[in-house]
Amino acid sequence: MKLTSDQVKKVAKLANLPLTPQEEEKYSEQLSKILGYVEQLNQVDTSNVEPTFNVTGLNNVMREDEAIPSLSQQEALLNAPQKKEGMFVTKGVFEE
Amino acid sequence: MQNSKLQSKIQNLTELTLTETLKGLEDKAFSEKELNEAYFEKITILNPKINAFLTISEDLQKNPRGIPAAIKDSILTKNIKTTAGSKILSNFIPPYNATVINKLEEQGVSVLGKTNCDEFTMGSSGENSAFGPTKNPWNLEKVPGGSSSGSAAAVAADLCTFALGTDTGGSIRMPASLCGIVGLKPSYGRVSRYGAIAMASSFDQIGPITKTVGDARLVLEWICGPDGFDSNCASSKFKVQSSKLRNDLKGLKIGLPKEYFGKGLDKGVEKVVREAIKKLEELGAEIVEVSLPHTEYGIAAYYILVPSEISSNYARFDGIRYGGTRVDFGEEVKRRIMLGTYSLSSGYYDDYYAKAAKVRTLIKQDFEKVFEKVDVIVGPVSPTTAWNLGEKAQDPLTMYLSDVYTITANLAGIPGLSLPCGFVDGLPVGLQILGKYMDEETILNVGEVYEQATEWRKEKPKL
Numbered sequence: 001m002k003l004t005s006d007q008v009k010k011v012a013k014l015a016n017l018p019l020t021p022q023e024e025e026k027y028s029e030q031l032s033k034i035l036g037y038v039e040q041l042n043q044v045d046t047s048n049v050e051p052t053f054n055v056t057g058l059n060n061v062m063r064e065d066e067a068i069p070s071l072s073q074q075e076a077l078l079n080a081p082q083k084k085e086g087m088f089v090t091k092g093v094f095e096e
Numbered sequence: 097m098q099n100s101k102l103q104s105k106i107q108n109l110t111e112l113t114l115t116e117t118l119k120g121l122e123d124k125a126f127s128e129k130e131l132n133e134a135y136f137e138k139i140t141i142l143n144p145k146i147n148a149f150l151t152i153s154e155d156l157q158k159n160p161r162g163i164p165a166a167i168k169d170s171i172l173t174k175n176i177k178t179t180a181g182s183k184i185l186s187n188f189i190p191p192y193n194a195t196v197i198n199k200l201e202e203q204g205v206s207v208l209g210k211t212n213c214d215e216f217t218m219g220s221s222g223e224n225s226a227f228g229p230t231k232n233p234w235n236l237e238k239v240p241g242g243s244s245s246g247s248a249a250a251v252a253a254d255l256c257t258f259a260l261g262t263d264t265g266g267s268i269r270m271p272a273s274l275c276g277i278v279g280l281k282p283s284y285g286r287v288s289r290y291g292a293i294a295m296a297s298s299f300d301q302i303g304p305i306t307k308t309v310g311d312a313r314l315v316l317e318w319i320c321g322p323d324g325f326d327s328n329c330a331s332s333k334f335k336v337q338s339s340k341l342r343n344d345l346k347g348l349k350i351g352l353p354k355e356y357f358g359k360g361l362d363k364g365v366e367k368v369v370r371e372a373i374k375k376l377e378e379l380g381a382e383i384v385e386v387s388l389p390h391t392e393y394g395i396a397a398y399y400i401l402v403p404s405e406i407s408s409n410y411a412r413f414d415g416i417r418y419g420g421t422r423v424d425f426g427e428e429v430k431r432r433i434m435l436g437t438y439s440l441s442s443g444y445y446d447d448y449y450a451k452a453a454k455v456r457t458l459i460k461q462d463f464e465k466v467f468e469k470v471d472v473i474v475g476p477v478s479p480t481t482a483w484n485l486g487e488k489a490q491d492p493l494t495m496y497l498s499d500v501y502t503i504t505a506n507l508a509g510i511p512g513l514s515l516p517c518g519f520v521d522g523l524p525v526g527l528q529i530l531g532k533y534m535d536e537e538t539i540l541n542v543g544e545v546y547e548q549a550t551e552w553r554k555e556k557p558k559l
Contacts, residue, residue, distance in 0.1 A: 003438070007438075008434065011434050011437050011438050011441070012434060014437050014441065015407060015433050015434055015437040016411075016422055017422055017423075017425065017430055017433060017434065018422065018423045019430075027430070027431065027434060030431060030492055031431065031434060031435060031438070033492075033493055034399065034431075034435060034492065034493055034496075035435075035438075037395075037396060037399075037493055038396040038397075038399055038400050038448070038452075039396075040392075040393065040396050041393055041396050041397060041400070041448075041451050041452060041455055042447075042451070043393075044390070044393055044451075044454075044455050044458065046451060046454035046455060046458070049454040049457050049458060050454070050457055051450055051453030051454045051456070051457060052453055052454075052456040052457040052460055053298060053453055054298055054328065055284050055285075055298065055460065055508065055509030055533075056284065056285045056328045056330060056509065058285075058327065058328055058330070061327040061328075063324060071191055071192065075191035075192070076191065076417075078189060078191050078418075079187075079188055079189060079191075079417070079418035079419065080416075080417060080418065081415065081416070081418075088416055088417055089416075090416045
């Protein structure tokens with residue numbers, strides 16, 4: 001499976017990974033090779049096989065709906081690159 | 097005269113296993129202060145050579161106490177810088193402890209320092225760390241294995257009483273094997289993952305890296321059990337019933353998968369592992385040849401499923417709430433995020449992710465069928481001994497192929513133990529013991545019987 005630089009560009013955008021054109025080229029080669037390797041899974045007959053997403057088989061593990069201690073606001077902001085008035089600063093979503 | 101006496105004391109204290117250390121403290125043969133100071137002294141001399149530790153606890157240096165343990169830097173330690181081997185977390189100070197750290201502190205353990213690892217635990221050699229590779233204490237030109245590279249090197253070089261690592265595809269067992277010490281990947285769901293920086297959430301497990309199997313059993317008892325924060329951490333707590341411990345292996349059936357002894361396994365490693373198996377037979381075990389027919393598809397399934405889970409987990413690193421920006425992720429991290437994003441994107445999901453998840457079922461079933469006939473499965477951990485730094489770093493796929501014997505346990509969720517079983521040209525070889533889901537007791541016991549019948553752990557690297 002050959003991944004073109006264009007496809008890598010698209011995937012990198014989906015994954016929010018800024019790449020230079022040289023990186024797009026390099027990763028397209030490496031990823032193509034890896035995808036070529038994993039394609040051998042097509043040889044395996046998986047008709048009538050259920051997928052395993054969780055080996056424990058557990059589902060909907062619940063707890064009581066009670067508030068328990070959590071991080072303080074100060075602790076939560078401890079590593080924030082930018083903070084203002086006790087909040088994280090981020091890029092505007094609605095800006096022009 | 098006084099200096100060499102001190103040196104001797106440092107040497108002796110740091111060579112003690114965890115079990116011996118606890119006994120020594122109980123018998124008041126030495127103090128916690130002397131113990132910690134001995135380790136700090138040794139770290140000062142040896143760490144520059146092997147780069148096992150990224151951070152040493154300043155607090156502990158000022159106030160030496162407790163039983164000093166080395167913690168992989170992908171596990172959160174409150175107020176102690178935690179980088180996961182990544183540039184983007186180079187100044188990250190966690191505001192809370194991982195559950196395992198709280199559990200260890202309850203037992204009187206202190207965090208000696210944080211150990212180097214492949215960036216975000218993605219790697220099999222230790223070379224993907226943003227802070228330089230860790231060196232193998234047995235040969236400084238060789239890799240220690242990864243991703244728990246620093247933890248394994250620290251235990252092998254006697255720079256801690258024990259260490260914690262994490263294992264998603266072999267990251268405890270591979271470095272344990274290449275560094276000649278013990279590493280245990282518990283069953284998936286045995287130990288809470290809360291506070292371990294997630295890589296692939298349906299694969300990750302925290303586990304002990306220790307000087308002996310008995311030490312690993314003790315640490316497992318300490319760290320396991322539900323905490324209400326890991327939905328998959330089941331309610332069964334592990335506690336070894338001493339009455340069940342065996343002195344020999346009579347009546348035990350050991351499966352040897354023919355697929356684990358084929359092409360790709362180094363002849364020297366095969367010879368050492370087969371000699372270990374002969375020893376197991378001498379100890380009373382019955383050896384049964386078995387088959388795990390989907391073994392050859394393990395790496396392919398793993399390297400679709402794990403990058404897919406990674407691509408989802410790593411969306412959290414937005415550089416807004418903590419950490420640096422995504423442009424500073426290392427190459428292997430970017431590779432895996434993109435591989436996963438591609439596999440999960442519409443049009444490809446069925447062909448890659450869903451398909452791999454079905455193959456995962458087949459691999460899990462392979463083990464279930466074999467465990468109907470045998471109690472444990474034994475084989476190599478790594479196809480080779482430690483390779484040269486830089487040797488496999490250029491080709492990602494070559495690096496992935498070294499995981500062939502370890503990833504299957506993570507795919508199936510079963511426990512796996514690596515323990516020393518010999519050497520090839522002065523480099524350690526690990527024996528892998530795989531067990532039934534939630535049957536750490538049997539694999540640890542088999543390991544301990546073998547360990548006590550052999551002398552491998554008496555060998556130490558000459559640093």
